[in-house]
Amino acid sequence: MALVKEPKLKDLTKIIEAWLEKLPQPIDSMVEPTVASSKAQWLLRPVSIEQAKQDYDLRLNDDSLLLLRVASGDSTEPVRQVFGSYRLNDPAMTDRLAIDLSRIYRWENLWSISSQLGCVAGEPNDCALIFEVNRIDPRTKSKSALTGQVHVGEQLEFSFTNDSIEDLWLSVLYLGSDYGIEELFSQSIPMDGKIGPIVAPVKKGSSGTEGMIVLAMPLSLNRHRPDYAYLIQQPLGTTLTRGSLGRENPIAKLAGIATRGAFDAKPTIVSQSWTIVRDNRKPDKPSTNK
Numbered sequence: 001m002a003l004v005k006e007p008k009l010k011d012l013t014k015i016i017e018a019w020l021e022k023l024p025q026p027i028d029s030m031v032e033p034t035v036a037s038s039k040a041q042w043l044l045r046p047v048s049i050e051q052a053k054q055d056y057d058l059r060l061n062d063d064s065l066l067l068l069r070v071a072s073g074d075s076t077e078p079v080r081q082v083f084g085s086y087r088l089n090d091p092a093m094t095d096r097l098a099i100d101l102s103r104i105y106r107w108e109n110l111w112s113i114s115s116q117l118g119c120v121a122g123e124p125n126d127c128a129l130i131f132e133v134n135r136i137d138p139r140t141k142s143k144s145a146l147t148g149q150v151h152v153g154e155q156l157e158f159s160f161t162n163d164s165i166e167d168l169w170l171s172v173l174y175l176g177s178d179y180g181i182e183e184l185f186s187q188s189i190p191m192d193g194k195i196g197p198i199v200a201p202v203k204k205g206s207s208g209t210e211g212m213i214v215l216a217m218p219l220s221l222n223r224h225r226p227d228y229a230y231l232i233q234q235p236l237g238t239t240l241t242r243g244s245l246g247r248e249n250p251i252a253k254l255a256g257i258a259t260r261g262a263f264d265a266k267p268t269i270v271s272q273s274w275t276i277v278r279d280n281r282k283p284d285k286p287s288t289n290k
Contacts, residue, residue, distance in 0.1 A: 118269025211273030
């Protein structure tokens with residue numbers, strides 16, 4: 001993540017750099033200053049009220065720091081989506097920014113762990129869990145295998161089949177394009193049992209990457225339902241208290257469980273992501289400038 005140092009806004013940049021020095025670890029290491037346009041996926045850009053209106057069609061009441069995500073658009077120029085705005089005269093600015101950066105850190109690292117230690121839907125896995133995802137055309141109602149991209153208005157169909165010789169614990173996490181993480185359900189699934197099909201529409205106003213991460217474990221290895229509540233988080237921009245960050249690193253905790261396990265009980269991780277495509281996309285606006 002890069003902090004864009006605007007030559008015309010030296011005073012604002014100095015204020016922001018002072019604020020960023022107050023960020024807690026390891027969040028502070030996520031931000032690096034840059035004097036030119038950066039190739040980073042995330043940008044922090046200071047803007048005046050006039051710049052916010054001119055460049056992003058945002059009506060802000062104060063000079064602010066914008067949280068931008070650089071996404072590929074239909075043209076050669078990258079699309080900079082606004083995921084958050086933070087007033088420079090807000091005493092809670094550092095806390096609010098730290099919370100949102102921690103959400104990005106957790107969301108992206110959760111995908112990284114699932115990629116390194118798990119498999120994607122349709123591949124063989126230790127629990128013999130069959131995780132199927134299909135897309136449904138809203139006009140013809142025909143089904144087809146998910147190929148990576150979906151459009152607003154389409155539907156997705158999910159199903160989970162236990163093809164093993166024992167009962168499984170099944171926890172399904174949904175990682176939204178707004179960087180929220182929720183647990184869709186967590187329950188046992190008997191041998192030869194099936195959950196679904198579950199049909200869900202692609203939400204209006206959504207764009208970017210989202211998906212599901214499934215954690216499965218035999219009941220024989222863990223008598224109690226695994227608890228992954230420490231991974232749950234609200235979307236970017238949601239105001240929470242500083243205490244919501246917690247002292248424990250949830251990603252490190254999951255990585256430890258997935259690699260070592262408790263009493264040799266390691267979850268099998270199966271994931272599936274997709275990209276929501278919107279036609280004629282414009283820079284998104286944050287909900288408020290708090």
